[in-house]
Each structure stands twice: as C-alpha cells, then as structure tokens.
Amino acid sequence: MTAFKRLAIVLAVVCTATAAQAETIVASVNGMVCALCVIGIENSFKRLPQVQEVKVDLGTKSVTVRTKDGQTVDDARFTRTITNAGYKLVSIFRQ
Amino acid sequence: MRGCLALLGLWLVLLLPTAGAAKPLSYVGGMMLMQENDAGGHTVGIDYTFHPNWALAVHAQRHVPYGAPGGGNFNVIGPQINTLIKRWNLPDGQGNIFGMLGAGTAIDRGDMRGAGWAGFLADYETRRIFLSYELRLMIADKVEKSAWQRARAGWATAPVDLEKTSVWLMVQVDRRDQKHLAAHHTGNAPATEITPLLRLMYRSFLMEAGVSHRGHVMFNWVKQF
Numbered sequence: 001m002t003a004f005k006r007l008a009i010v011l012a013v014v015c016t017a018t019a020a021q022a023e024t025i026v027a028s029v030n031g032m033v034c035a036l037c038v039i040g041i042e043n044s045f046k047r048l049p050q051v052q053e054v055k056v057d058l059g060t061k062s063v064t065v066r067t068k069d070g071q072t073v074d075d076a077r078f079t080r081t082i083t084n085a086g087y088k089l090v091s092i093f094r095q
Numbered sequence: 096m097r098g099c100l101a102l103l104g105l106w107l108v109l110l111l112p113t114a115g116a117a118k119p120l121s122y123v124g125g126m127m128l129m130q131e132n133d134a135g136g137h138t139v140g141i142d143y144t145f146h147p148n149w150a151l152a153v154h155a156q157r158h159v160p161y162g163a164p165g166g167g168n169f170n171v172i173g174p175q176i177n178t179l180i181k182r183w184n185l186p187d188g189q190g191n192i193f194g195m196l197g198a199g200t201a202i203d204r205g206d207m208r209g210a211g212w213a214g215f216l217a218d219y220e221t222r223r224i225f226l227s228y229e230l231r232l233m234i235a236d237k238v239e240k241s242a243w244q245r246a247r248a249g250w251a252t253a254p255v256d257l258e259k260t261s262v263w264l265m266v267q268v269d270r271r272d273q274k275h276l277a278a279h280h281t282g283n284a285p286a287t288e289i290t291p292l293l294r295l296m297y298r299s300f301l302m303e304a305g306v307s308h309r310g311h312v313m314f315n316w317v318k319q320f
Binding site: 030031032033034035036037038039040041043044047056058059061083084085086087088 | 117118120121122123124125147179182183184185186187188189220221222254255256257261296297298299301319
C-alpha cells in the first residue's frame with residue numbers, strides 16, 4: 001500500500017470518527033421552577049429528531065441535551081425550543 | 096340535538112378536567128387536562144398550546160349555585176382562547192399574566208342560551224413559593240351573571256424536584272358574586288370562602304384537595320401531556 005493510500009485511509013477514519021461524535025449542549029435557562037416546566041422542556045427537545053437525551057436540573061437551572069451521533073442542534077434551533085417551551089435562554093455551552 | 100349537546104356537556108363535566116389549578120398555557124404542542132370541583136360547581140378544561148403565547152381550550156362547567164344546591168343548576172360549555180399577556184422569566188422564579196376569553200352555550204333545564212366568559216390570571220412562582228390572583232366573569236343569557244375571584248398563596252415543604260413528590264401547603268380565598276336572571280334560580284353566594292389545601296405534584300400530574308371554613312370540599316387535578 002502506498003503512503004498516499006495509507007494517509008487517505010487514516011484521514012477517512014479520523015473524519016468519520018469526528019463526524020460520528022455526539023454533542024453535549026449545556027444551557028443556562030431562567031424561569032424553570034416546577035415539574036411541569038421540566039416536562040415541557042423535555043418533551044419539546046425530545047421532538048427534535050437529532051436529540052438523544054435531555055436532562056433538566058432545577059437546582060442548577062440548566063438544560064443538558066445530548067445529540068445523536070453525528071448530529072447537532074444549532075443555536076437558533078436550541079433557543080427557539082427553549083422559547084417555545086416558555087423560558088428564557090441565558091447561555092449555551094457546547095462540549 | 097339539544098339532548099345530544101346536553102349529554103356531551105355532562106360527559107365533559109364528569110369526565111374531563113378544569114382550569115385554575117395550573118397555568119392556562121403549557122409548551123408549544125403540549126396539552127393539559129384540568130378539573131376543579133368545589134362549592135361553586137365542577138369545571139373541566141382541556142387546552143392545546145399552539146404558540147408560545149396562545150392556547151386553544153374547551154371549557155365546560157356545571158354551575159351549582161352557592162347556597163342553593165339543586166336550586167338552579169346549569170351547564171356551560173364552549174371553546175376558550177388563552178393568551179399569555181406577559182411573562183417574567185427570572186433566575187429563581189417566574190411571573191405571568193394570562194387572559195382567557197370564551198363563548199358557548201348555557202344549558203338550563205333543557206333550554207340553550209348564549210354564554211360568554213372572560214378571565215384574568217396573574218401568578219408568581221419559585222421552587223418554594225406560589226402566589227396567584229384570578230378573576231373570572233361569566234354571563235349566561237337569561238340565566239346568570241357572575242364574578243368569581245380567587246387569591247392563593249402556597250409554600251413548598253422542600254424545593255421542587257422532578258423525581259420527588261412536591262408537597263405544597265396552600266390557602267385560597269374565593270369571592271363569588273352572582274346575579275340570577277332566571278326565576279327558578281335561587282340562593283346567593285356567600286361572599287367569601289377560605290380554603291386551606293394540600294397540593295401534591297409529581298412529574299406531570301398535580302392534585303389538590305382541601306376543605307373550606309364553610310365545610311365545602313374542593314378537589315382539583317391537572318395532567319400535562
């Protein structure tokens with residue numbers, strides 16, 4: 001195998017692995033005070049096809065969303081989902 | 096036709112839930128089923144939130160005139176629109192002002208009359224404190240005019256946590272003013288009623304129960320989908 005072919009294979013593997021990674025998005029959200037708030041946000045995110053898991057923590061006022069492999073939820077979509085659930089997005093942090 | 100509508104109204108009143116124990120809007124695409132039972136009657140409501148600020152509801156109520164049980168019961172049913180007028184999303188709390196408007200039919204001894212109602216609700220809630228004020232006005236043609244006010248204050252025994260049952264100790268003050276427009280309706284509402292109550296909440300289910308200082312039992316429940 002030539003060096004060029006080896007390089008191509010390595011690059012392909014690296015690119016595939018990178019593209020297949022799931023993303024974890026942690027957001028700080030204002031206004032969440034009750035269980036119905038949590039259910040509303042969870043159900044709103046679960047309707048997005050790219051979302052694997054969503055967790056809401058009332059204590060830290062945070063929403064953590066884990067996407068499916070190779071998928072993401074962009075800032076605009078994330079903000080709209082929080083807003084449609086009735087709350088205010090303060091900040092987003094991506095891991 | 097009238098019989099079918101009356102049966103539908105009765106079915107809704109008996110089997111579906113009401114408004115007042117929870118906010119009249121949930122999340123876009125969400126539905127909420129609510130029911131209230133107290134000395135004023137039985138109310139059932141189901142709402143669907145189609146916009147962050149708007150929900151469409153069906154409201155059904157069996158009015159039991161205060162102080163005259165059986166002396167002029169009537170049913171009201173119809174569509175209702177709920178709107179979020181203003182919301183404050185704060186780091187540790189949420190405040191809301193809602194408006195409700197509905198129109199439909201009042202069924203009184205088999206006679207169908209036009210009816211309209213409007214409501215206003217303001218609330219503030221944290222994980223430990225709940226405060227609200229609600230006003231509902233209703234006019235049923237040749238049946239009754241009424242105004243109903245409710246103020247509530249509540250305290251959670253521990254900060255609300257999704258996976259634990261939240262226990263709230265609350266007190267509500269009701270004020271009902273009625274004017275009967277039908278001769279066969281008798282009795283006038285006692286001016287004020289104070290009800291200590293217990294609210295239990297687990298995930299998307301909420302339940303409240305209490306007994307007023309006049310001995311009237313109240314029981315409400317809400318389920319969000």
